[in-house]
Amino acid sequence: MNTIKDINIENKKVIIRCDFNVPIKDGKIIDDTRISAALETIKYCLDKNCKIILLSHLGRVKEASDLEKNDLKPVAKRLSELLNKEVLFCDKTRGKELEEMVNNLNEKDILLIQNTRYEDLDGKKESSNDEELGTYWASLGEVFINDAFGTAHRAHASNVGIASHLPSAIGFLIEKELTALHTLDNPDHPFVVILGGAKVADKIGVIENLVTKADKILIGGGMAFTFLKAQGYEIGKSLLDEENIDFCKKILKEYPEKIVLPVDFAVTNEYTNDEEYRTKDIDSFSKEEMGLDLGPKTIKLFSEELLKAKQVIWNGPLGVYEFEKYKYATDEILKYLVENNIKTILGGGDSVAAAEKAGVKDKVYHASTGGGATLEYLEGKKLPGVEAIK
Numbered sequence: 001m002n003t004i005k006d007i008n009i010e011n012k013k014v015i016i017r018c019d020f021n022v023p024i025k026d027g028k029i030i031d032d033t034r035i036s037a038a039l040e041t042i043k044y045c046l047d048k049n050c051k052i053i054l055l056s057h058l059g060r061v062k063e064a065s066d067l068e069k070n071d072l073k074p075v076a077k078r079l080s081e082l083l084n085k086e087v088l089f090c091d092k093t094r095g096k097e098l099e100e101m102v103n104n105l106n107e108k109d110i111l112l113i114q115n116t117r118y119e120d121l122d123g124k125k126e127s128s129n130d131e132e133l134g135t136y137w138a139s140l141g142e143v144f145i146n147d148a149f150g151t152a153h154r155a156h157a158s159n160v161g162i163a164s165h166l167p168s169a170i171g172f173l174i175e176k177e178l179t180a181l182h183t184l185d186n187p188d189h190p191f192v193v194i195l196g197g198a199k200v201a202d203k204i205g206v207i208e209n210l211v212t213k214a215d216k217i218l219i220g221g222g223m224a225f226t227f228l229k230a231q232g233y234e235i236g237k238s239l240l241d242e243e244n245i246d247f248c249k250k251i252l253k254e255y256p257e258k259i260v261l262p263v264d265f266a267v268t269n270e271y272t273n274d275e276e277y278r279t280k281d282i283d284s285f286s287k288e289e290m291g292l293d294l295g296p297k298t299i300k301l302f303s304e305e306l307l308k309a310k311q312v313i314w315n316g317p318l319g320v321y322e323f324e325k326y327k328y329a330t331d332e333i334l335k336y337l338v339e340n341n342i343k344t345i346l347g348g349g350d351s352v353a354a355a356e357k358a359g360v361k362d363k364v365y366h367a368s369t370g371g372g373a374t375l376e377y378l379e380g381k382k383l384p385g386v387e388a389i390k
């Protein structure tokens with residue numbers, strides 16, 4: 001697959017699909033990580049004297065009232081500060097004004113176009129990969145670089161649509177993500193998977209895809225209780241994914257030696273951070289109790305498995321990490337992986353947010369920016385935004 005270094009972009013009009021889907025409150029950007037992550041590709045294009053056209057979505061646009069809060073303009077300002085260079089902004093996604101701005105670009109000029117999802121107001125043109133829209137955007141440039149990993153699992157006009165009309169390549173961010181994730185195709189063994197989070201339903205595809213490759217799958221978080229229920233334990237008021245008890249039974253029967261379940265938990269009577277911290281073994285839950293985090297015996301059990309691992313992939317927090325008391329197991333295991341230098345990929349979303357909170361995000365082998373895209377990769381699915389480049 002072409003990376004940005006494989007194609008000729010020198011002096012060309014380059015369209016870069018970025019992921020500038022940043023949290024914005026009252027017109028202010030709260031976290032600019034995603035903008036910083038795009039700089040390497042943009043700077044490379046500047047060095048190659050390109051005329052740079054940037055596209056990104058921001059939030060969801062379903063009705064006219066969604067337009068203002070999803071205006072990309074604050075991103076142009078922040079990007080300009082980070083690059084220490086002017087960034088032009090066109091608040092239209094098509095039309096004469098945009099075309100004139102594009103035609104007037106000089107080498108090393110940067111133009112950010114308004115939120116691609118503004119086109120969703122008119123029959124979901126962006127999100128349904130409308131042919132006319134993809135062709136139109138492609139007509140604005142000469143080369144296309146996709147660097148938006150966060151939307152690589154979607155076939156939209158601004159990624160797949162444009163790529164089908166122009167010479168295309170992936171940018172540095174997507175390259176970095178894929179290089180890390182590809183190591184999972186032939187992982188170093190022992191290969192240990194850590195799964196947490198709320199629902200079994202969301203992780204079925206991941207379990208089915210990874211169970212044959214993994215040496216162990218350590219299951220924590222709310223989803224552990226459906227497995228424990230499948231084994232006949234009383235789980236009190238803990239989270240239960242009733243519909244998937246049979247799936248858990250099947251996995252436990254087929255791979256009894258691979259699945260490692262918790263043996264104790266931090267428990268409460270209500271879903272709150274306010275009760276005194278206490279732990280219980282899994283065989284002594286009362287009907288009134290719920291488990292909100294793994295207990296110390298399970299942390300030890302998981303740590304022993306992890307110490308043997310040559311490679312780890314982790315998706316989903318091991319407890320209710322939003323509550324100060326019940327982020328304990330997630331933090332302990334994160335620190336353990338870092339301290340013992342265990343090659344770990346954090347698979348996006350909550351696990352990365354937890355690592356960020358614990359201050360270890362930059363110390364792991366790879367913290368994916370992907371969320372949905374990473375999860376679909378772990379399910380063994382192809383990513384349309386990447387396939388289109390091939």
Ligand code: AMP
Nearest residue numbers: 197198199221222291292316318319320
């Ligand atoms: P997911 O999006 O599936 O990765 O789930 C993340 C959510 O799982 C977080 O919001 C956690 O609060 C929640 N979670 C983790 N452990 C538990 C638990 N033991 N009980 C209830 N929710 C949990």
